[in-house]
Amino acid sequence: MASVRSLARVAAIGGVVVLSSGYYFKLRIQDNIKQSxxxxxxxxxxxxxxxxxxxxxxxxxxxxxxxxxxxxxxxxxxxxxxxxxxxxxxxxxxxxxxxxxxxxxxxxxxxxxxxxxxxxxxxxxxxxxxxxxxxxx
Known part of the structure; x- marks a missing residue:
């Protein structure tokens, strides 16, 4: 069974990945609009x-x-x-x-x-x- 600490670490890493991905895609969409x-x-x-x-x-x-x-x-x-x-x-x-x-x-x-x-x-x-x-x- 996974410890609470391990689960918290996985959740934190997952959160960073999701936020980073969202920010990256927002920048890509803005760049595509600005290049139109x-x-x-x-x-x-x-x-x-x-x-x-x-x-x-x-x-x-x-x-x-x-x-x-x-x-x-x-x-x-x-x-x-x-x-x-x-x-x-x-x-x-x-x-x-x-x-x-x-x-x-x-x-x-x-x-x-x-x-x-x-x-x-x-x-x-x-x-x-x-x-x-x-x-x-």
């Missing part, structure tokens, strides 16, 4: 926007996605919606990303990008709207 064409294009639009760069300060960095918030952070294969935390040297906020594609295997389109700043949570800046090609800088 719509995500890269969205950050390119954000960082190249002169007004945002001046307002937030450079460099503008993206943070970790809240993958537990499946209502605001998801990708169905044809539609993607994410709330990306972003931070500049002066201000931080959230990039609201909306992307879609007509069918699986086709190219993604960034449909809409909005920026919400932390100091004004009830307002958003429209950065990109695929229905309007140009947005005021």
């Amino acid at each position: 064409e719509y995500f890269k294009e969205s950050l390119k639009i954000l960082r190249s926007h002169r007004g945002v760069a001046h307002l937030m300060g450079e460099p503008i960095r993206d943070g970790s996605l809240d993958l537990g918030d499946s209502a605001n952070n998801f990708c169905t294969g044809k539609e993607a919606k994410f709330q990306v935390p972003v931070k500049g040297s002066k201000l931080s906020g959230t990039l609201y990303l909306f992307a879609s594609r007509p069918d699986y295997g086709l190219q993604w389109n960034v449909d809409r990008l909005e920026l919400g700043l932390k100091d004004e949570p009830d307002k958003r800046i429209l950065l990109h709207n695929s229905n309007q090609q140009t947005v005021i800088d």
Whole structure:
């Protein structure tokens, strides 16, 4: 019969393995999202926007996605919606990303990008709207 000490050791090792595996898979999922064409294009639009760069300060960095918030952070294969935390040297906020594609295997389109700043949570800046090609800088 196994001693209580041996069982506790096995349980502790098992717990570490489970937690490590969960963290590893979370990082892999985030990395896959951040490597997607719509995500890269969205950050390119954000960082190249002169007004945002001046307002937030450079460099503008993206943070970790809240993958537990499946209502605001998801990708169905044809539609993607994410709330990306972003931070500049002066201000931080959230990039609201909306992307879609007509069918699986086709190219993604960034449909809409909005920026919400932390100091004004009830307002958003429209950065990109695929229905309007140009947005005021």
